[in-house]
Structure formats: structure tokens, C-alpha cells
Amino acid sequence: MTEFQSTMSYLEDPPSSYAEPAVDILSGLNEIKQKISDGEYTNEFTFEAEVAQLLTSAHDGHFGFEGMAYAGVFRWRRDEEAALVSLSLDGSVPKVYAWADIGEVQEPSPVVQINGQDVIAFLQEESEAVSLHDPDARWNDMFVSATADTFGAFTNSKDYPGPNTTLTFENGTTNSYINSAIVLDPGFWGNVEDGESFYLTFIAPSSLGFRERSTDQLSTYHMPKRLMKTRDNNIQKRASPLTFPEPFITHPDELVSVSGYFIDQDGIEGGVAVLAIYTFLTGEDDENVAFQDMLQDFLAEIRNRGTRRIIVDVRSNGGGKVFLGYEAFKQLFPSIEIFGASRYRATDAANLFGEQISELEFSQRTGELYTLPFNFRSYIDENLEAFSDWEDMFGPVTANGDTFTELLRYNLSDPLLTMSQLYSLGISITGYLDRADITEDYFDPDDVVVLSDGVCASTCNIFVEALTQQAGVRSFAVGGRPQLGPMQPVGGTKGTLVLPADFLVSLSGLFLSDVARTRQQFNEWASFLPFPFSIATADATVNFQDSIRPGSDTPTQFTNETANCRVFYTPEMMTDVTNLWGAVAGIAWGDGGQMDEGRCIQGSARTQQNRANPSGTDDSEAGTTSTGAAAAVVVPPMSMMPLVCALVALVSSLLGASLM
Template sequence: MGGLGRVLTSLSVLAAASVGLAHPSSSPNALEKRADEPCKQVADSYEKQFAKDPDGPFFVSAELAHECLTSVPINKGDALRLVDGLTSFWKWQSTIDFLKDPPPGYLLPETDLVGELKKIREKVTKGEYGNEYELQAALSALARTTHDGHFGLQLDAASVFKFRRSRAGPLVSVSEDGKALPKIYSFYDLNATDAQFTPSPIKKIDGKDAVEWLREKSLEGNTQDPDALYNDMFYSIPTEANGGFGGFYTQTGVYTGPSVTFTFENGTTTEYENRASFKFPFTEIEDGKDFYKKFCSEELGKGYKKRDDSMEAAPVLEPRAGSKKRRPFPDAVVESKNGDVAGYFLDGDHGDTAVLSAYTFEGSGNDGSIKFQEAVTEFLTECKKAGKKKLIIDIISNGGGTILLGYDMFKQLLPDHEPNDAFNIRAHEQLDIIGTKVHDILNDNKETAADREERDGIYDLDSYVNMKGKKFKDWDEFYGPETVGNGYKFSHLARWDLNNKESSERGSGGIVVSGYHDRVNVPEKVFEKDDMVILTDGTCGSTCAIFTNLMQKAGVRTIGVGGRPREGPMQAVGGVKGAQVLTYQRIFQTASVVFNTYASDQEKREWAGTDLGEIYRTGKYILARTVQDGKGARVNYRNAIDPKDDKRTPLQFVYEAANCRIWMTRHMVKDMKPLWIAAAEAAFKGGYCISGSTPDLPRDDRKENGLFRPFSTSF
């Protein structure tokens, strides 16, 4: 029977009738009214849970959390101040022009950020938003239409609760035999210990075809490819290692409804209550007005607003011995300090194959980047000692991290190749003012504390080289701008100067990329590029996208796993392909330094009416209204570009299919080894690829396109 032992239970929270100091009325009607206030009910529940476990997280029903949010009044003046302040920040988004009219091949709808923001402003002016949450939900939904993992807008009220379908549990999409189209299952059902229980696929969700329901909900995600969006809804071991259980299981600020209903193929139907979790202190809150006062403050530095929005979910799998971070994985041959990267050896028929698994390029911890780099070096050394001939590079669920760690892993794997990539930056007045000023003060033969802060940073031209490997002589030579696309203005193409030790160490947690400067003498390659394959679920983005792009251009093949239940290809990289993220906090700090330290009185007057002046005047308020004082709001700063593309189309809009595609099976849900073996079979032994997923290129084109050994699509 589907949904074994998980029937809907009522967890409505009963509020205690108590008199709050901020509400002096003592009439019975007033007390009863306050007891009925949904935010007061949340506060009462928080108080009880806090007494048992002060660290949280704390839970209430999703319905109660939503009722609390929709009871929060909207302040029209504050709302207009918030909406008006976003436009100047959004002009830093590198793809904002292309999003209005995406190039051919982009698979998602267009979006006009500034135009739609004006419509939201009109609705605020007309009083058409009934509460603060309704406004913030509209703004957040607009931000999500970019499908850009670097473009985020975590607003204060909308980020208080995480809505969870946790009683229904994570979902998985698995094929019965690796060849049949996959079906949807409850992760809980596949892990049931009752020998008499047979899991049944989920046929419908809330009365709608399960696949179609998930496909529609997946569009609330932040990846730019339909298959990546679909995969992001499901549980996987790397996703759990990253602290999540899939987009179906939990969403921040997006209401899940009070419950979710599964109809199983065996005819049973089960309804599950949805929940909401939070970690912020719900103290001194009697109603929606108190909620607004506490969580929608214009003050920077509020303790509960500076907390990281992430939280640990209750573990789904039993902890295994060894690394806490990589506990769902097999035992590793080599593992970095925080588990970001690890290496494994396969056995049996694939005893010549190794696996390098990186589910993030974060480089976690004070010396995380150094430990990441060292772990890759150590593992390749162990591979050579053990005589390994093949390598699977597993980047499933890798959303990115420290930029230069991507370059470093590329150079360690292919030390005889140079990075063949490029970037450009959207040209706009704010960037021109900052870049010109920073360049001038760094070249005035003076050295101040402010200069040292900017030197070797993202506005210092010494951090970059042009496409010939030479330095730009001045800001204008870099900035241009040049006209691309439909009249869009961008800087000239550039690359990171990987020989700039100071820039590298400053921006990467202390490492210098292998093959450069004092790491120029790196070991010889251990694996030929024909004998390596990248395994991806398409959610790879940011630094992971940079790494994969470099490897693909060098001729390394890719295998995609999962995706929508249909034949045909999927992208290897479906996450954000932008080359760097920039937070609102960083933008505001730079604007403040330029105005307060570098600008003359005349320049301050001239810039007052510009977007940079707007950020300088109103930026603190915008930062205060976002998670972590502006770290929870961000833009994509630079586009990744194919150096050979004269049209300068951002890779974000360029479709590039993986060389092969395989399905997940039940055995792969709880154990990575069967997945790695399936990838090894497809890559190195002519194993099965989904029909239509392998490019059928003429033999003469295979080398140029990286298909050194075609994948098989036969049974």
C-alpha cells in the first residue's frame, strides 16, 4: 500500500490566551482575538518548542505559517521604497537584456525584469496587494523567472518560513531496469523495511498526473534547463550531502498548500499534512503587525536577520561510520577535510576505474580551498600508484563554489591544456564610474588602505588579461563597450590572470591554480582525456559550469543522469552558467567606498542622480530588507562566453547536450556505486545510453566535438 503508515494527522497549534505587554486591553473579546491571531499561535508554539530544544528548527503546520504571513499588513510607503530600490541593483545583472528576448535554443520563457517590476509598483500604488507576503511573493516569483542561480532575492518576511512536504517525504524518479521510462516513488516507500510491503509508483499528485505536476512545480526552481529543473525536485545522495532532499521536499517562501495528496498506481490515495520550519525567534509577537515590526525592520545587523538561511533537515538515512559530511557515500580512498571532494576506487569488472566526486567547489572552512586542492592532488597520486586507467568525475548536485577551484581541478586533471574560456561584463554607468575611479586611484603612485582593499580585486584590471594573454592598458580598453546581440553593451572579452598570485590567493581561499606561478611544476596527467567522463544530473552550475565547460572544450565527454521521463538528450550543465555572483551587500559597499573615499565634491554632485547615487542613498534600506543584510540578494556579474562566438551569446542561453544519458534505478537511490558502474559501462564498455541521447555525428566531426569514442544506444 502506497504511503505506508503515513496518514494525514492534524497538528493545529492551540494558542494560550495570555496578555501581551504591547496590548494592554484586558477585555475577554480582546484576549480571544489575540489567541486566534495566527502569528500569536506560531509564537506560542515556538515558546513550547524552545523550552525543549532551544537550537531548533521549530515546526508548525504549513497552513498556520501561511495564515501568519498573510496577516502581516503591507506598508505602502515601505513597499514603494523597496520596489524602487531594486531597479538600480538589477542593472548589474549581466543577462537582463538577453532575458527579454532570449536567443534561439533557450528552452524557457523570456522575462522583462524591469518592465514587470514596474507592474508590481503600479499594483502597490493602487493598493492591490492585500498583505506584505503577497507583495514579497510576487517579487520573489519575478526573480525566479530568470532561472539563474546567481540571481536571487531572499526578502525578510518571505524567508522566515521554509515550507516542507516532509510528511510525504522526498521523491525519487527511477527506472525499473535502467531502460524503461522512470516512474515517481516516495523515498520513504522505497526504504520501507516491511518485507511484505511492495512500493507502488505515484500516479497523481493533488489529482494531477504526477509527472506534469512535478514539471510545473519545477519551474519555481533556479536552473535554466527543463531536465535540470525536473531533477532538482528529487532526492539524491549528493543532494543530501549538500543538506537538502530535493525541491519537492522543501521550499523557502513558496507556500506548498496545507497538504499534498498522492494517488498510487495500486489504487490507494493518501493525504499528508505539509509543515513549515523556522529558526528565527518568535518572541514579542502577538499579531501580524508585530511580525512586520520584528522581521521587516530597516535596521541592519539584526541578529535573526544575519543568520544563514540554510538549516539542517532531519536525517533520512541512518548515519554511517566515517565522515559525517559524506556519510551517504561509500568509504573514500581520499577525502578533503570537509568532504567537498573525495576519491573512490571501483572493483570487479571495473577495477581499473576511479571516481572523483565533488558535490561542491565551496572549499568549506578556513583552509577549505587548500584542503580541496590537496585532496585532488593526493587522489590522483593514489590513482597512479594503483594503476587506474579510467576516471569518472561525479559532479551531481554541484551548484558551484570558489571560482579558481574549478580552474585548479581542470589543470590537475589536464595539466597540458590551457583554459579556453572567456567572460564579459554588462556595460552600464555604475560599472564605468567604479571601474574608472578604481583604476585611477590604483595608478596614482599613492598607496592607501582603501587602495589595498581594491588591489587585485574584481575592479582591478591587474586581475585580468585580454584574449591574447596581455594586460589591458587602461579601463577604457577593457570596458569598451562593444555592441553585441540586439544592441546590448558589454565589456571586451577577458580572462582571469592566473599568474597573478595575489589576486588568486585573495579570491580563492589562499590557493594558486595548479600550473601557474609557484605551482607551475605540477605532476604529469594520470588519465587521458578519452579515458575520463563527467557524470552530471544537469544541476551543475556556477564554478561547476566553468569546470565542465573547460573539460568539454578539451574533449572530455559527459553523461547525464535522469531528467524528464522521455527519450532524447539532456544538457550536461543546466544550472547557472554565469561566471561570477555579486551580492547586493558587495555592490553597496563598493558604492559607499567610491562616494565616501574616492569622489570629489563635484563628482558626488554629478553622480547623485545616477543609479550609483541611488544605491548609495537607499542601499542600506534594501540590504536591511533582505536575508543576511544583502548577502541574500545577488546578481550574476559576468557572463561566460565562448571565445569563438562573435555574437557574444552568454553560455547561459546556449544549449549543449551531454554525450549520453542514463536513468536512475532503485539501487542507485541509496548507493552511489551502481550509478558509477552504469556510467563506467556506458563510457568505457559500450553500455546502454537512452535512445536519442547520443549525438550522431559524422566520423570526421567526432574528434572536433569531443566524441573520441561514441556511446552506444543499443540494448
């Protein structure tokens, strides 16, 4: 599986712009293998947890391995009464509060300790289990989020949180809560009597009845569970979350959190429109059509009202379908051609798949294979020219000690790529095909702001990348660690295509069973193709394609770009989101239509960043590239079963961004 992970060499030897330490995944897996050989594991859970934690250290939400014992049978849960928020009550650096106290207690007391440990140190350490690559985004992910209908990663712990959680408050009071394990599928426990029967029911690869795998294993569509927030029933109410006003328009499916609003703002003639896109994940084709129609109807109303300013709110957007991200951008800026270049590793397995699949002619029988990312016809080159054949696309091109394909872009004028109801969205993208006549931009880039909490990943990054890097839209970040200074608007994976291990294994099995013509060919291919894991998995995926900018060979995953302005959450913003939108609008356009940088967090406004780092590299007008994580200003951060075959299978070897 790991051979398809696009960033392996960059993880081992990252550029200085990357905020996280280097990690050698293969060496880590070999260390786990050695521990198995030495008999150091006494239970399945510990083994699976170490594998999961190793891959999580890549901080790439598209890359992970979660076994059933670790993540598929039950989930750890802290009491919702222990849910937390990070808020600034007086304009100063935020403190941590119990969510239950906000709006209920006149002067809430901040939390100072969790389980006897300093609250900031505890939360920063626990946030390392979150797959986001930016520490400010990981911090935000710990707390209550109305946009994601969740009490936060603190209450939905990835790792065992112990038997209870104790909060100590600044006023000296303490509250203790019992932690629990939520059984995901109680009906499958009828045959479990002991460790062996548990293993046979949930862990053994033959336990397919429990997993209810799809028969369509060749589909690349997949949203990694790491990018999907645990919805909490006491928060989840509707597509437009709690603390939100009634929307002017919303997607008809309540699980597709996309809505449009209008707010009045002093000093801004015509008011401000807000397009809240909290997911690009839809279900059936009619939901894709509804997504397109909703955006179109909302933008038409904006024109009818004469509203010129718009905030695009993408907080807690874990991604979804790539071409819905393209569609949202093209509706805002139809005159701009999305660059959107990517590439994948030039491995033996990829070459084999590509050589064979590229020989196919399209038909109803071959369509499923023909439209896979291993066909040169699926892409055009960085100059929008067609590749002549597989070899022309495959390269390989050397970068950072690894080999990759040529840069790949999508031909959005190909109806098979977008309009097909069998193989894609079932819609044409605005500006192409039967929507080619839509080419005029309504908004000036200075009249558009994208708002993020850093918990923006996958397709969300593709969307924000196009807005900021191509259209020149300004970005605002909200929240983050309790320190002054800038913050990145995109803290999640910046990969452009996730592939599930099931898909790669199924494709490999198809090649070995139906394509290999001789025993010698079978043996040769089997030596490098991925094969099934020897234990059942809850989720296993790789980031297959990187996002690459013009003139660069470094994946954007390893760039560090801060927002134009940062603000802290306040209690008023948490209880009424229009206060957040109003604050952003006031900063962006409240100074006679100009940016009022003096209202940004100290050191976070673009001109302040440039003064603090005069020798830094300005990657573009829409993003400053710096070394390491977004730099703080003034205030620092506060501080057994047969496992061998399972690991051998692991090391031998599209929720997230998906095309369909």
C-alpha cells in the same frame, strides 16, 4: 541592482538555442510597481513572492531577490515521508515513487497523483520555482539526493504548499501529510505580537539585529541561497553521503563533499577511479589547501595503482569558489590553459567604479578595493595580454543590443589573484607560480567521463565547460524527465561571478560618502548608483559576469548542449551509488574500451542525436547545440505596510561562483 545583471538583453530577446521563454524583468517590475500604486497588495508576503517569482523566471541561480517575509523568516516544508524519487524499475521510462518505499517494499506502487493532480504535471509546474534553466535538471531537483544530503525541492517548497499534501498511488491507496512552516530563528519572535511588530522585527530595513549582517560588506564572496540545498538531518551523515562506499580519501571538513573512490569493473583492467566533487565551496584558507592536497593525493594513488579510467561525479554541485574549479581541472589536465573568458555590462556605475579604483596603487590600506573586479589589473585580455588601462578593458563592446566590457581572463601567474591569504584562496593554481613544473597529463580525454544530474551550476559549469569543451571529455547525464531522448549535463547558471546586492550598495555608499568631492558630483552619481532596499532582504544577488566562448558573443547560459549519453536512475543506483558508477563505466569503456552507445537511453547517445537532427549545429566534439530544451524522442512529456518605497528602491537600482 538589476543594472549589474549581465544577461538582461538576452533574457528579453534570447537566442533560439535557449529552452526558456523570454522574460522582460524591468517591465515585470514596473507592473508590480503599478499594482502597488493601485492598492492591489494586501500583505507583504504576496508582494515579496511576486518579486521573487519574477526574478526566478530568469532561471539564473545567481540572480534573485528574496525578502524576509518570503524566504528569511520561515521555510515551507512537506513531511519527509512524502519525499519522492523518479526511477526506472524495468528499463522503461521512469515513474515517480515514494522514497520510503524504495528498498522497503518488494513491488512499490508508483505515485499517480499529488493533491488530485497528475503527478507529472504537478511536479513540472512546481519545479518552475527552481532557479535552474533546464527542465530535466529542475525535474531531478525535486527528488531525494544523497549527493546533496536533501529530500529534494518537493519537500522543501519555495512557495506555500497549502495545509497538506496527498499522494495517490497506482494501487489505489492514498497517504496524506500535514505541511509545516519551519521557523528559522525562533529567538527573534519574542517581540512579535501582531503584523506591525512582525514588520518592525523582520521587514523594516532597520532590523539589522536579526540579519546580523557582516561588517565586511565589501567582500564579493557570496553563495546565493538559491544554489545551496537544504540539508536534511535524517540524510546528512558525513562528507561521503549515504548509499556510498567508504572513500579512499575525503576532504577533512565534513561539509565539503569531495571524495575519491576506487571500484572494480568487469572488463576494465585496473578498475575505475571516481572523483566525487559535490561542491567547490570551502571555508577558510586551510580548507582550500586541504582541497588541493586531497586531489593531489588521490591522483597520486591513481598513478600508483595504474588506474587509467576515471569518472568525475559532479551531481548536485551548486558551485563555490571559481579558482577551486580551475584547480580541479588543472590537476586533471595540467597541460591545458583554461580559456574561461567572461565579461560584464558596461554601465555608468561600472565605469565610475572602474575609473576610480583603477587609479589606486596597491597597499595594505587599498588592497580590498584594489582587488575588486572593477580594476583593469584584475584581468588580462582574451589573448592573455595585459590591459593598458581601464578604458582599454572597459570598451564598451556592443552585443545583442547591450554594451559590455572586453573579454576578460584571469592571470593565474599573479600571486595576488590566487596565493594571497587576504584576498584570495591562499594557494597557487596547479601549473602556475610554485606549481609551474606540473605540466604533464596523466589521463587521455577518452579515459575521463564527467557525470552530472544537470543540477550543476556556477563554478561547476566552469569546471565542466573546461573538461568538455577544451579537454574533449565525454559527459553523461542521469535522470531527467520521464521521456526518452537527450539531456543537458549543466542545467544551472553558467555565469562566472555572482555579486551580492549588499556589496554593490556598500561600494556605492563608499563612493558617495568618501569619493564624491562636490554636491554636484554626489547628485550625479546618486542618480545611477544602487542604494539600499527599503525592506530587509534574506538574499539578493546578480550574475555579474557571463561565460563566453572563443569567437562567440552569446553567453553560454543561452546555449543548449546535450550529454554524450543519458541513463535513468534505478532503485539499485539509489541504494548503492556504485551501481550507477558501474553502469556509466560499462557504457563508456565496456565495449572493448569503446563507448557502448546501445546502452544509452534511446535517442540520447551522440550518434543517435546527430541522426535525429542532421542539420543541427555541432558546437564541438564535446557538445551538440540544438534548438530549445533537449528534444524528446518517441515518448512526450506527461502531462499593508509602505511598499511603494520598497519597489522604487528595487527598480532604481560572490554557493555561486565566487573568487575567494
